[in-house]
Amino acid sequence: MVLSKTSSESDVSVHSTFASRYVRASLPRFRMPENSIPKEAASQIINDELMLDGNPRLNLASFVTTWMEPECDKLIMASINKNYVDMDEYPVTTELQASLKYCRRKNRCVNMIAHLFNAPLGDSETAVGVGTVGSSEAIMLAGLAFKRKWQNKRRAEGKPCDKPNIVTGANVQVCWEKFARYFEVELKEVKLRDGYYVMDPKKAVEMVDENTICVAAILGSTLNGEFEDVKLLNDLLVEKNKATGGGFIAPFIYPELEWDFRLPLVKSINVSGHKYGLVYAGIGWVIWRNKEDLPEELIFHINYLGADQPTFTLNFSKGSSQVIAQYYQLIRLGYEGYRNIMENCRDNMLVLKQGLEKTGKFNIVSKDNGVPLVAFSLKDNSCHNEFEVSDMLRRFGWIVPAYTMPPDAQHVTVLRVVIREDFSRTLAERLVIDIDKVLHELETLPSRISARIVLANEEKLDAVAEKVKKDQNEIKEIITAWKKFVMEKKKMNGVC
């Protein structure tokens, strides 16, 4: 006869989660556990771990949307079990997205965005474009279209087509390098230089040769938000435009800027719905000028659920919530709403910029026109550098990244704050105050320069290391300084 039960034997549904044995066990990390656990325990445990992640809204490194209206959250949740690809099953959801011209249904988001970019469409003509998971996929699809078109042209001319290349600036986001490497296209990068952090259109055009499948320009460079001069490029020679950041900014606050399909050589544009399209992560768009720019052979006609369905994407099954959310934003906000938001972003960007300038310690690297962000570097980074500022800001909850520019401007390090929709003026003012605090703290800290001077003299390095082995404190100091030294020298691809 059992006299008493231990907590592990009594009915588990009785215990509140924190009274149960589940919070005593270590979470499985390598192997699936043998047994099930109650859903409340699973939910609580994961929820608690996720608490330790930073607050996405304080992550000032990311362009990706971190807030949407509660009404839209409701719509997203209601459609979470819809598969984007089930066009026949969810005809309305499909119609919201769009497809290629072969689809009988009309396009909505694709058409709206195509018109936003001044695609040369007749009144009842449907736009050519697709929804993607993000700009990475969008860029791969656009690049694939260019590659195939170029190959077909070369074959028709009887010329070799085994060495395609693409010309971009060294400031491109890493997905271009991925595209180049995975799809076997050579990447010809126009190097940057101190003070000029976007692609030089003249140098770019010089690099174009018979194997160039397109030239990619960025509207909203990741590094400092600048818009590249697409018009100049077009006038010199342009074939493609990437608008990841700027596609949902330029039409609203710089409507006179000619960067889109108004320029005749622009054949495709990609934009992230999840950046200034104001939708959560997981949605991008690529629009082609017209159907001639998308080779038919890349489009698959699949027999899905017994009906013909044309598709040109890399991903197939995926959630449909973000498409619905994108449509919500387009009709909820309209031109007026997007313009108001972008103007607010720009104003708050100016508030932040002015606050930083007033401290007298920073150079502002970003321009006023472009993606609303502030990229800044220390006027004097000999005692303490931008990485330290970035580290210390984390204590206040802010994530502000520091990174070095790509070649040939690697000696320049910047901090970058992205102004998203949900970064209010209050937050901007708070950030300036916190940055001020960080700078004051750093001034009181001993600089690491003494150790660095020693290390800079590489011949003495070994001898120094020997001497120092005896003193524990000095070892630690040198290791830390060395790590920073190495990290600064370490070659990394791309910045995001």
Added chain:
Amino acid sequence: MALSKTALDTDVSVHSTFASRYVRASLPRFRMPENSIPKEAAYQIINDELMLDGNPRLNLASFVTTWMEPECDKLIMASVNKNYVDMDEYPNRCVNMIAHLFNAPLGESETAVGVGTVGSSEAIMLAGLAFKRKWQNKRKAEGKPSDQPNIVTGANVQVCWEKFARYFEVELKEVKLREGYYVMDTEKAVEMVDENTICVAAILGSTLNGEFEDVKLLNDLLTEKNKETGWDTPIHVDAASGGFIAPFLYPDLEWDFRLPLVKSINVSGHKYGLVYAGIGWVIWRSKEDLPEELIFHINYLGADQPTFTLNFSKGSSQVIAQYYQLIRLGYEGYKNVMENCRDNMLVLREGLELTGRFDIISKDSGVPLVAFSLKNNSTHNEFEVSDMLRRFGWIVPAYTMPPDAQHITVLRVVIREDFSRTLAERLVNDIQKVMHELENLPCKVCARIWISGDGDKEQHGAVVVKKTALETQREITTIWRKFVMEKKKMNGVC
């Protein structure tokens, strides 16, 4: 002085949505509207349109998960504003768990090699890319040409393999099917392997009829051939559906990394991984199977982050949901779910057999689904059955098999976690109703015979007999459409 205000003038926030002007206007379809509208109106309008979409849970065509526990829904919502690229802990844990599930040969503290993807399409492209690059490197080292890579699969492969082949310029060598044998014939596959083959892809859970291909036999035959030729051709297993079924229902079936030639496996988290659409996994046997040069080291937020995916920014909810399922259910839970699916599949199958009108094409072991065709499809065919079932809310697809079995048409019902026995019995009832109705309808064949028999009249027709021209025209157009549709060449089935 305004004496009265029209609805347009009063403060819009006063009006309930259905009293406002927003529900009188046509929804914008081509251009962004100039002005904003209240969020309640936007929500209501879109919500109402979406009502017209089918109910995902009655979509028996799809393998993709359509129900999760409310606790998990909460977690998903809480993380909807998190970017996957900002998480590395959870994907790593899931990869390790799944790698162990597939018996990857890992040491005690060795970490598995794999990534989370948006689905099996991306997973297959990454796996294929790894094979292609590895093969190219090997050929270059041998001083041989590497410009004609090919991949050997069955004609029953899902369309993403064809996408991979076309987008990444690899030739697809398909082993044709035949009536009664709807998976890849292993011996024929091995025959087709040549020096340019980057890998042979086997499917664990064919889309068409849920069958598991015999990976062990493939491994044995290919090992022998490799010994003779020295080509070292590897195997990839597309376990999109079967990867979360076989370990629980058929643990003794050797199909995974226990077979030495299997170098990578992909599985859909959003099928029997029991997560909503948008998550897949690909696992490599070891680091050697993933060429280092494909991995990007990016400077993200100032820290080095290695990445090998096609997508970058994407939602992180599904990864969290996958982790939730793995720890919430454990082996025990997944096994129970899969056993329930199999039992309900048997209930449905027996119900269909009892009607006496169907041939069951699917097997009992494999993915829990029932693929069936009409014993007699001369008067009415499977497409009509499928159409009529929609009236009851069910979506049951009908499709023709790929070459060389195109004359076979099947209906297919996928048994997901949330397809209870009650629903199975209801479905059988409704199918019986449909069959009775169809019997009473005149068959469309007579008209068809009539049209094709008249040699001296044009096919489109001014074939006017006793009906009005309009009726005849309609009839002909419908039949012509069906005629064209059946002949139309389509790729793949999903």
